[in-house]
Amino acid sequence: MWSSTWKIASVILPLLALTNARLPDGRLHANSPRPPTVPVITADDLLVTDITGAALPPLNTTYIFEQLIDHTNPSLGTFQQRYWTTWQWYETGGPIILFTPGEANAAPYTGYLTNATINGQIAQQEHGATIVLEHRYYGLSNPYPDLSVKSLKFHTIQQAVDDLEYFSKNVKLPMPGGDKVSITTTPWVLVGGSYSGALTSWTMVNKPNLFKAGYASSAVVEAIIDYWGYFEPIRQFMPKNCSTDVEAVIAHVDSVFTSGSKTQINQLKALFGWQNLTHLDDAAGSLRNNLWDWQSLSPDSGPGSLFFNFCDALEVKNGVSASASGWGLDHALQAWGSYWTTTYYPLLCGDQDVVSCLGSYDANATYYTDITVDNSGRSWTWIVCNEVGFLQEGAPSNHPTIVTRLVQPAYDERQCTLMFPGAWSSPPVPAANKVNAAYDGWNVSIDHLFFANGQR
Known part of the structure; x- marks a missing residue:
């Protein structure tokens, strides 16, 4: 888990690759994880x-x-x-x-x-x-x-x-x-x-x-390919009413997108403004952004931070906060859709249209073809694809999840081939085992090395 315990004062969101930033937070598109x-x-x-x-x-x-x-x-x-x-x-x-x-x-x-x-x-x-x-x-x-x-x-x-x-x-x-x-x-x-x-x-x-x-x-000493565990501390320590309702909404989204009728799929896409997205994994995967905001919290974060604003949008109704069991799917789904379209999407995507911001399948998109320097998203993705992985996906089917299971490692590995054509003959599998063998990962035991981590 990448926490913001680093800073003594309040946390400022990272300003990455300012020259070539496609999104307000500096990422190339919103279905790529935020660099640590x-x-x-x-x-x-x-x-x-x-x-x-x-x-x-x-x-x-x-x-x-x-x-x-x-x-x-x-x-x-x-x-x-x-x-x-x-x-x-x-x-x-x-x-x-x-x-x-x-x-x-x-x-x-x-x-x-x-x-x-x-x-x-x-x-x-x-x-x-x-x-x-x-x-x-x-x-x-x-x-x-x-x-x-x-x-x-x-x-x-x-x-x-x-x-x-x-x-x-x-x-x-x-x-x-x-x-x-x-x-x-x-x-x-x-x-x-x-x-x-x-x-x-x-x-x-x-x-x-x-x-x-x-x-x-x-x-983040341990290289991990399928890093679904990234979201586990978030699920465990976010407000219980919020995690309960988020799990319910994600289960509904996955169910509709995998086995729903065309009408049901279109209705769900319309609720979140995804009508122009062809690929349903892009649509469902975009909801990870609300959970990624957890990474910007610090011990002194409180009301008014982006993550807690999201939970309040789902869990506060008519001035009353839901109990630990949440308000349930019907309210949470509508509340998330409303918050996403009216408040969150402009913060996330700026003036980008939904395909440019959330889509990941167009090989000719600027975020894949821009090879100018001072493009931290591209440089980081090279390390992700080749060595560390850190692919932040849905949990296994036998485990609770707060993000979609439609997004699996193959989703990100496909993007590697689009961003770096010719680098591999097939979608790459990051060499996480090699990295951990070389640098000891979680098994590190070195004198005079101090680790600072946080757990509530």
Whole structure:
């Protein structure tokens, strides 16, 4: 489960691939899962001073590191990898705190240089410096000028792990004495959250004794293909009346779409504004979005957050909240349809029509054919298709489900072939077992690696 326990203050929804965003939340289309990105935190004050009171470069000052394109073949040359750093609290001998936001353009993440986050708090306490490093193939840190299948050849977990080693050993930081603080002489702490938290764990497994310590928040260390369990903490801990009614509506949607008459199917599609959607798995799958909003909650979330607004739309009638058994199918179905069409769809899709926003079958759609850089959705999907999976589908038939069973791994694997034509001869099966064997997954046991996770 990817929770938003990372941030000390309120959570801001991730701003992904701003240049090429198709949806308001940055995804390519609304039937693709939201990447497990840490929340964006932008520094409130870009001007800081060092321990002597001397002014330092603004926190949004961008620095460049010449990173190897292929760590197994250095002769291919280097590419420019962006990073941001400050030495606000640094004293000689202090540690270097290295963080990557993972699958996003890293420019908005200047807050992770400050003590508004655990990164800066560690640096402040231990008199260290902080770094935000942009992950290869995200933002403007790209080995090649596009994100074609050919260009993505070196976009792998192992190359990203090797990036962290090469950077920490070779970077010359722009602070006084910055050429003398490589990881071979100075303690470095690796920090990450969600996917980048997993990258922290994977790096410490793959490069034992390189980093002095690691801090992994909500780290998705276990690669899973059919990740129906993603929705289990949501089902278990969301308001009981809401989960009861959501289960009832989803069971009804699946029943109508699999065995209902044409009239019943058309009536259901009309209720949610799906009339122009040809494929029923796209229609039913789109309702996952209301459940995905759970990922944006934090311990201080309360009334007014998008997820709880959804539950209120189903469970509050004439000012009265339903009991744990909910209001039942008839009310919940109509209430969900009304909330979806009048309130939620504009937030989700902006001005996109229903086929552009929710459809996944058109091979010529821009979200499949756009290979420009700074397209985090495309870069993340490459890792999903090849290595980690994390395909968020309906539960098995013998288990309660809050999302449709019409969406199964084949639904997402088909999209891989549309987005990356020619990459595979048939729909790919992510190499999750290989990833877990290489980096230990849930079986990780490494000294000085701290995991932060939340359970109510």
